[in-house]
Amino acid sequence: MTVERVLWYALVMCVTYRRLTAQPTVDTCSTDDDNNHQVQRMERMMSTIQTISERQMSLMEQMVSKQQALNQQEQTTSGRQTSLMEQIHCTLLSIDERGKGSNPEDVRCRQRHDDKQTCYRIVREAMNWEAARAYCRSYRDGMDLVSIESAEEHAFLASYITYLHGSCVEFHTSGRKDANGVWKWMATGQPFHFTSWASGQPDNTGHYCYIWNRRPGWNTWDDYKDANRCFLCEYDIALPTYCHK
Numbered sequence: 001m002t003v004e005r006v007l008w009y010a011l012v013m014c015v016t017y018r019r020l021t022a023q024p025t026v027d028t029c030s031t032d033d034d035n036n037h038q039v040q041r042m043e044r045m046m047s048t049i050q051t052i053s054e055r056q057m058s059l060m061e062q063m064v065s066k067q068q069a070l071n072q073q074e075q076t077t078s079g080r081q082t083s084l085m086e087q088i089h090c091t092l093l094s095i096d097e098r099g100k101g102s103n104p105e106d107v108r109c110r111q112r113h114d115d116k117q118t119c120y121r122i123v124r125e126a127m128n129w130e131a132a133r134a135y136c137r138s139y140r141d142g143m144d145l146v147s148i149e150s151a152e153e154h155a156f157l158a159s160y161i162t163y164l165h166g167s168c169v170e171f172h173t174s175g176r177k178d179a180n181g182v183w184k185w186m187a188t189g190q191p192f193h194f195t196s197w198a199s200g201q202p203d204n205t206g207h208y209c210y211i212w213n214r215r216p217g218w219n220t221w222d223d224y225k226d227a228n229r230c231f232l233c234e235y236d237i238a239l240p241t242y243c244h245k
């Protein structure tokens with residue numbers, strides 16, 4: 001029985017009760033005792049209805065409370081599942097990006113403060129500056145020789161190349177002196193703001209800025225003439241926002 005139905009019965013009983021108590025019955029043989037008896041019966045019925053209604057309300061409240069607890073539990077479980085799926089997706093994206101190198105060491109990615117990751121591809125095939133830049137630019141859209149624009153970026157690259165095994169010691173960057181003698185990152189067209197020149201550098205021995213991987217400390221830039229060197233390409237990738245947690 002629903003609460004509404006109980007209330008409906010209660011209303012009907014109440015109206016009936018009022019009619020019975022407000023008007024004398026048509027039975028001319030009835031007495032005051034009979035009326036009193038009827039009133040008492042009606043009062044007992046009302047009391048019973050009230051008790052049942054209260055019990056039902058109590059049961060309803062318990063059911064609602066249990067349902068709310070179940071809903072909350074489902075939401076928590078669902079939230080955990082979503083979070084795990086997102087983590088798996090981000091891991092797969094990361095593996096996919098790194099897997100694009102011929103060697104797992106060939107690509108490293110760094111999370112930036114905006115919604116992007118910057119990735120670096122190391123190419124261990126020595127080329128001159130123009131050929132190296134053409135290689136990066138033809139590899140994928142948005143890829144160019146590396147531009148090192150902050151201490152954070154420099155530290156990331158330094159830790160990346162310092163522990164590489166192999167014959168690469170010097171790496172091309174997009175850094176080059178323009179016609180006015182201003183050092184610029186050719187990939188962005190921006191002049192150098194952050195620098196990490198080695199001690200005594202630049203000493204005007206060339207127009208190209210390369211980075212060393214074996215040098216005490218992290219001040220590893222030098223200016224020199226063009227030559228066949230290994231190099232670093234840089235590119236950005238956009239990831240879903242949930243990968244930035």
Ligand SMILES: [Ca+2]
Nearest residue numbers: 203205223224
């Ligand atoms: Ca130099």
